[in-house]
Amino acid sequence: MARPDLLDPVLGDLDTRIREALAVAGLPDADPELEKPKQPEHGDWATTAALRLAKPAARNPREVAQLIVDHLEVPEVVDEVSIAGPGFVNFRFAHRYHEDLVRQVVAAGPRYGRSVKPEEQRRAVNVEFVSANPTGPLHVGAGRWAATGDAIAELLEAAGDTVVREYYVNDAGEQIRRFGESVVLVATGQDLGDEHYRGRAIVGVARELVETHGDGLFDVQPGDDDVVGDETAGVQHRDGVLDDHEVAETRPPAGERAGPAAADQRVHPGVSARVGVLGVEVMRRRIEHVLHTMGVDFDVWFSERDGLHGTGAVEATVAELRERGQAYEADGALFLRTTDHGDDKDRALIRSDGRPTYFAADCAYLRDKWSRADQLYYLLGADHHGYVDRLRAAAACLGVPEDRVEIRIGQLVNLLRAGEPVRMSKRAGETVDLDEVIEEVGVDVVRYHFLRQGLDTTIDFDLAVVAQQSMENPVYYVQYAHARINSLIRTADERGFDHGTLDEVDLSLLTHPAELELLTAMAQLPLVVAQAAELRATQRLARYAEDLAGTFHRFYTECRILAPADATDEQRAEQEAVGRARYWLAVAAKQVLANALGLLRVTAPERM
C-alpha cells in the first residue's frame, strides 16, 4: 500500500518510529499504514498496526496498541497520542505541522501531490486503452476508456512511474477489405449490403478520399491483383466498448461474421483492400482528432498492419512460442497451450489453411510491448472479458511474469436521454457519436462523469441530465470552488488587500475548525494520489476533489478573509492579520484543487 513516508517527511518519521516501537516491544514488524481518521476529533493521523498485529502477537488489539504507545518515541511534532476504539492509535499533530503544509503546498505548486519512487520501484508502464476499430467513429462508450485510461496514466506518472499511452490500431485483415468495399460502394453511389459499414462517417471518408486521390482511386490498379490471399487476413479487434444499441452500426451482422466473407462481386478485392487501408487511415485520424478534443493524446499509435504483419513479428512470435514448447499442431492447425495457464481451451494461432489468427497477432503485440515496457496495462471493455484468460495465458507462454501484465475490465456505458435509451436507428443511420456528445455537454463534463465512478459499475450517461449545469454534475461543484477562490484573490487585489508574503504571515492564527478541516483535507492529496494510482481507481481522486471543494466552501462561508467593503477602520485592522493567514490558506487550497483536477485532466477554470 502507499507509503506516506515517501510522500511527507513528517509522516515518514512517524512511520519509522512506529516500526522502531514495534521492534523494541518485541512485536512482529508491520506497516503502520498511517491513515486519516474518519472523525476529525480522533486526530490528524492514525495507525491500525495494533489491530493487524493482534493475531500474530496473540494479544488483544488494545493491549498491542498500549505496547506500541509505551515504546513509541513520540516525534516532536505530535502533540497527543491516544488509543481509541478497538485499538487505533491516534496522533494529533502540533499546529506547526499545518502551518508548514501551507508553505509546502505553495512552494511545490503543481507538483504537490506527486511523488517520486525509488529507482528500483519505478516502472515503465505501457497503458493501452480505447483501441477502437478504425472502421467507424468513436462511440460514447469509447469516451469512458479514453478518460479513464488517460487519467490512470496521469496518476501512474504522478506516483513516479513513466508511462506510454498507446492505441492499438486494428488496421489489418478482412474487416479492412470490407471497409474499403463499403467506401467504394458509397463513393460510387451503389447500394450497400447488410455486411457493409455505413453511416455518415463512411460518407465522409469516401468524400475525403475522392478529394485527395481523385476518382481513379476506385479503378483497378497494377498490384491490386496481388492482394488475393492476404496474409494478414484476420481480424476485427477489441473494438473498444460499444453500447449494445450501437453494435450493429459498426459490426456486420452475426451471420456475416462467420468465415471469410464472400467479397462483393461489384468491387475488385484488390481495390477494396487498397481503399480500405487509405480509408482506415482517414478514420484513424478523425478518431485521433476527437480524442485530442477530449484532451487525450496518445504517445504511440501502434499499427497492426505495419507494426506486426509488416515486420514479420507475427511469424517470429509464433516461432518463439514453438521454441518455448507452448504450441502444438492438431488437425492441421497450430494451437497455443493456454489451458496450461488458466484458459478454458487451447487457442489457435495458425488456422489449418495457414493463415494466422487474430490471437496470433495479439501475442505478437504483447511480445512487442513487453520489449518496450516492464509493466503492461490493458484497459478493456466488458464485452471483451472473454478475452482476458487467453491474453494472460499468452503472456505466461511468452515468459512475462504474471504481475507485470494487468488486464482490467470496465463495465459498459448506457447512453440515455431523459431516462430513455438512445436507440440507434440503423436505417436512418442515426447514431450519437462521442464528438457530438462532447459538443453537446463539454469535455470536462464527459471526462468527469466517467472518472467519478468505479470501473466495475455500468454507467448511465444521460444527455438530458448531464447537460444541466447543476449538482447533477459534480464537476461544476469542484470547479466552482476553484473559480471562487480565484475570484476571492482577484477581489483582494482590486481592493488593495495587503496579503503580505508567505514567509512573514502568521499562520498560527488559523485555528477555526473550518480552517483546520481544510488544512487536514489538503494534507491528504499525496496519499490519495498514491492510493488512486496503486488501485488504478480514478474515482478516489474525483471523490477527494469533491470533498475538498465542500470543505473549502464551508471554510469560505464561515471564515471571512477580506473585511466588508463598508467596514470601519477598526474592523479592518482587526480582520487584517487573520485575513492574511486565511488568504494564504485559500491560495494553497486553490492549488490543491487545481492539482486534483489536473491529475484527472479536467480544467480548473479561473472563472465560470
Added chain:
RNA sequence: GCCCCCGUAGCUCAGUGGAUAGAGCACCGGCCUCCGGAGCCGGAAGCGUAGGUUCGAUUCCUACCGGGGGUACCA
C-alpha cells in the same frame, strides 16, 4: 450451460477486514446589509437474502434471488 460485473438512503453513486457506513439529487426547515447563493447549516432515510471465516464483515468465502455483459481454427 459456463464465465465476468453489479445489488449500499426514494434516485445516482463513494466506501483497498476496523471507530458512529458517506456525498450529491429529490423532500422538509433555516442562513450574509459584507469576499461569487453554481454556496452553507439542520432534518428524515440504507448495506438483496441465508449461511460461513474473523476479535471485528458493506468489504473475504458459499448458496440463493434480482439486474447487466460475455461465451468461436469469427472477424
